[in-house]
Amino acid sequence: MTRMSLAAALAFACGTALAQGKAADLERGKYLVEGVMACGHCHAARVNGERKPALGLAGGIALPEPTYRAFAPNITPDPETGIGKWSDAELGRAIREGIRPDGSVIGPPMPFDSYRAISDDDLRAIVVYLRAQPAVRNDVPKSVYPEQLKPYGPPLAKVSGPDPRDRIATGKYLVELAHCMGCHTPRDEKGMALKQFTGAGGQLLKRPYGDSLSRNLTPHESGLRDWTQAQFAAALRENVSPQGIKYKPVMPTAAYGTIADADIAAMLAYLRSLPPLPFGGR
Numbered sequence: 461m462t463r464m465s466l467a468a469a470l471a472f473a474c475g476t477a478l479a480q481g482k483a484a485d486l487e488r489g490k491y492l493v494e495g496v497m498a499c500g501h502c503h504a505a506r507v508n509g510e511r512k513p514a515l516g517l518a519g520g521i522a523l524p525e526p527t528y529r530a531f532a533p534n535i536t537p538d539p540e541t542g543i544g545k546w547s548d549a550e551l552g553r554a555i556r557e558g559i560r561p562d563g564s565v566i567g568p569p570m571p572f573d574s575y576r577a578i579s580d581d582d583l584r585a586i587v588v589y590l591r592a593q594p595a596v597r598n599d600v601p602k603s604v605y606p607e608q609l610k611p612y613g614p615p616l617a618k619v620s621g622p623d624p625r626d627r628i629a630t631g632k633y634l635v636e637l638a639h640c641m642g643c644h645t646p647r648d649e650k651g652m653a654l655k656q657f658t659g660a661g662g663q664l665l666k667r668p669y670g671d672s673l674s675r676n677l678t679p680h681e682s683g684l685r686d687w688t689q690a691q692f693a694a695a696l697r698e699n700v701s702p703q704g705i706k707y708k709p710v711m712p713t714a715a716y717g718t719i720a721d722a723d724i725a726a727m728l729a730y731l732r733s734l735p736p737l738p739f740g741g742r
Contacts, residue, residue: 482588485585485588485589486585486588486589486592488581488582488585489585489587489588489592490589491718492582492586492637493517493586493589493590494715494718495715495718495719496634496637496638496715496719496723497586497637497638497639497715498638498712498715498716499535500517500715501712501715502519502521502523502532503517503518503519503532503533503534503535504516504517504518504521505517505518505520505521505596505598506520506521515596515598516536516593516594517534517535517536517590517596518534518535518538518541518596518597518598519532519533519534519535519598519600520532520534520598520600523569525568525569526651527606528567528604529603529604530567530603530604530605531600531601531602532600534596534598534599534600535590536593536594536595536596536598537590537593537594538598539595540597540599541597541598541599541600542595542596542597542598543590544595546561547561548584548587548591551587551590552583552584552586552587554566555575555578555583555586555587556572556575556576556578556583556616556619557572557576557612557613557615557616558570558572558575558611559611564609565609565610565611565612567603567605567609569642571639572612573612574639575636575637575639576612576613576616576619577619577633577636578619578637579620579621579633580619580620581621582621582637583619621633627725627726627729627730628726628729628730628733629730630726631723631725631726631727631728631730631731631733634719634723634726634727634730635727635730638716638727640659640727641653641658641677643663643665643674643710644659644661644663644674644676644677645657645659645660645661645663646661646662646740646741647663654741656741657737657740657741659676659677659678659683659731659737660676660677660678660680660683660737660739660741661673661674661676661683661739661740662674662676662739662740662741662742665710667708667710672707672708672710673740675739676737676739676740677731677734678734678736678737679731679732679734679736680736680737680738680739681736683736683737683739684728684732685736686702687728688702689724689725689728692724692727692728693721695707696711696716696719696724697713697716697717698713698717699711699713
């Protein structure tokens, strides 16, 4: 083989490997953004409350809470109203650490306590997927908070994912990315999570269609102790209780419906490893 043909072969091999790597990132990024992380639950553009797929993740919906008024930002690659001008590193830092390129802090309800666990590999995949989405121009109002927001923690260096052979560690990682505990952990009168009761449920969730209390995700008799994997999967994917009763539409069921069986099994294995806590920690 001549030097020229060897160089061409190496270039082709490198190009093929890069293309395969990007394709894998796109697939993983879609699985996370559209599935496990359910980003569209907040960031999908809606008209009269109905999600408009053609507008993608252009944001704009109001997320009213008792102490602040947030608007889901446009996370499409539009250069003026979205993330089009952000570098990959800036976008990754915004997703995982809640810091914009200008240094300002992104406020709740983005679950940064959970997203700080996103591995470097998954963060890259998420960025690749968001970059591949159509740019949609949608100028979203700024969120309003009663006080200056503080960083969610020190800057992150390398973040590794769980050992895929460790089902409980994998389940914990997926539960973090799905930010389950943001709703399924009770809060005090100031809205702060009672972390000693993580997963015990009992958080009051006020929604336009009515109030509800999040259920207990620990292996207590008031929680998931007697649930089968099929029942847990039905709750996530179909919003149905083991008794066949429809829950109120708080969970992003459409997104969670794409979570793979093996990942659902890992999530349940992790939840079963938690201390059995009574409902609401009481």
